[in-house]
Amino acid sequence: MTDQSVTRIQVGGSAGHDPYEVLVGRQLLGELPTLVGPRARRVAVIHPEALADTGEALRQDLADQGYEAIAVQVPNAEEAKTAEVAAYCWKALGQTGFTRTDVIVGVGGGATTDLAGFVAATWLRGVRWIAVPTTVLAMVDAAVGGKTGINTAEGKNLVGAFHPPAGVICDLAALDSLGVHDYVSGLAEIIKAGFIADPVILDLVEADPGAARTPAGPHTAELIERSIRVKAEVVSGDLKEAGLREILNYGHTLAHAIEKNERYKWRHGAAVSVGMVFAAELGRLAGRLDDETADRHRAVLESVGLPLTYRGDQWPKLLQTMKVDKKSRGDLLRFIVLDGLAKPTVLEGPDPAVLLAAYGEVSA
Numbered sequence: 001m002t003d004q005s006v007t008r009i010q011v012g013g014s015a016g017h018d019p020y021e022v023l024v025g026r027q028l029l030g031e032l033p034t035l036v037g038p039r040a041r042r043v044a045v046i047h048p049e050a051l052a053d054t055g056e057a058l059r060q061d062l063a064d065q066g067y068e069a070i071a072v073q074v075p076n077a078e079e080a081k082t083a084e085v086a087a088y089c090w091k092a093l094g095q096t097g098f099t100r101t102d103v104i105v106g107v108g109g110g111a112t113t114d115l116a117g118f119v120a121a122t123w124l125r126g127v128r129w130i131a132v133p134t135t136v137l138a139m140v141d142a143a144v145g146g147k148t149g150i151n152t153a154e155g156k157n158l159v160g161a162f163h164p165p166a167g168v169i170c171d172l173a174a175l176d177s178l179g180v181h182d183y184v185s186g187l188a189e190i191i192k193a194g195f196i197a198d199p200v201i202l203d204l205v206e207a208d209p210g211a212a213r214t215p216a217g218p219h220t221a222e223l224i225e226r227s228i229r230v231k232a233e234v235v236s237g238d239l240k241e242a243g244l245r246e247i248l249n250y251g252h253t254l255a256h257a258i259e260k261n262e263r264y265k266w267r268h269g270a271a272v273s274v275g276m277v278f279a280a281e282l283g284r285l286a287g288r289l290d291d292e293t294a295d296r297h298r299a300v301l302e303s304v305g306l307p308l309t310y311r312g313d314q315w316p317k318l319l320q321t322m323k324v325d326k327k328s329r330g331d332l333l334r335f336i337v338l339d340g341l342a343k344p345t346v347l348e349g350p351d352p353a354v355l356l357a358a359y360g361e362v363s364a
């Protein structure tokens, strides 16, 4: 494949942070040493257990280029997003003598890139890092935009930092080894991008939901690139979530509460799916969203096999958790809802009866 088949999407550059590129294509891992650059002497490749071979191959490539490269293996999925695992990574960096010009590479799903970015943000108060996302979700969302973090017992992503990567390499070939459950989970964030900003995404998924569930589908690259463009545009204008960036949290207020309630055993995308149906119902019941667009949420999410409901008896616990959502201000709960297709807005302090009624619509 020639370089012309690589799509390059720029992020940042106008809001006070350094611009970087998201590369999308195939056989792109050869780009990594160029991104690491000549100033680095050491590189740490943080990878999950499931990608031990990929992690070692990248480490070896970097070692062949003359870097002192180490591989740091972390647990799969959310088990990596803990203070203990971050401390394990800091220890590896310390023992390798990592300095401020050295570089971290996070290769894996969103859990790994969130952790790797957080380790990069905190080591020596910030070193460069490069994201090599290997799931749909990480390519279209987690690896782009510089939100890094870990979970605590009290909730999802409660500790973290805004620390953009120096570059993102989305090698679509990585998706071939992803299980269908994880592949479909990523579609939730793609569909989110469709509802908040780019309805063509919804048209493409609806045209053939079965094809959307596999990396071999005819629209895979377009769906991924469109979603990255949505994210890139938003975070380029509002890196630190002063306002606009909150729209990327559509469906996440309830989703994060479900993830915590499930002790992080549910995939993020599955929780976001239920959370978006809830947000659509909230919008509808608050008199903001038309019935057709609200119903479209259920239809498109169900068509790709994402869940629409959660346990009805859990509402009191979920409500309690939602109170520490990052969008809350004091005692004021805030949700992203839609005023219409691709018209996201903030709903502040909804009537508790409306909240309960919206939850009734997703209760199993």
Ligand SMILES: NC(=O)c1ccc[n+]([C@@H]2O[C@H](COP(=O)([O-])OP(=O)(O)OC[C@H]3O[C@@H](n4cnc5c(N)ncnc54)[C@H](O)[C@@H]3O)[C@@H](O)[C@H]2O)c1
Binding pocket: 048, 049, 050, 051, 075, 076, 077, 078, 081, 108, 109, 110, 111, 112, 114, 134, 135, 136, 137, 138, 141, 142, 143, 144, 145, 146, 147, 148, 157, 174, 175, 176, 177, 178, 179, 182, 185, 186, 189, 267, 268, 269
């Ligand atoms: N920082 C952000 O802006 C942002 C945005 C969205 C989501 N997130 C976070 O991303 C996380 C979810 O990410 P995810 O859905 O990628 O899940 P994940 O990182 O948990 O990965 C899912 C599983 O797939 C495995 N895996 C990864 N790539 C693989 C591959 N190519 N082949 C086979 N197995 C592979 C992983 O080891 C893991 O077991 C959540 O923690 C969520 O909070 C962050």
Ligand SMILES: O=C(O)C(=O)C[C@@H](O)[C@H](O)[C@H](O)COP(=O)(O)O
Binding pocket: 141, 145, 147, 156, 157, 189, 241, 245, 246, 248, 249, 252, 326
């Ligand atoms: O990038 C953002 O901003 C998002 O909200 C994207 C979300 O999909 C993502 O799950 C993010 O990690 C949520 O962030 P949080 O600040 O609500 O923890």
Ligand SMILES: [Zn+2]
Binding pocket: 141, 189, 252, 268, 272
């Ligand atoms: Zn998300």
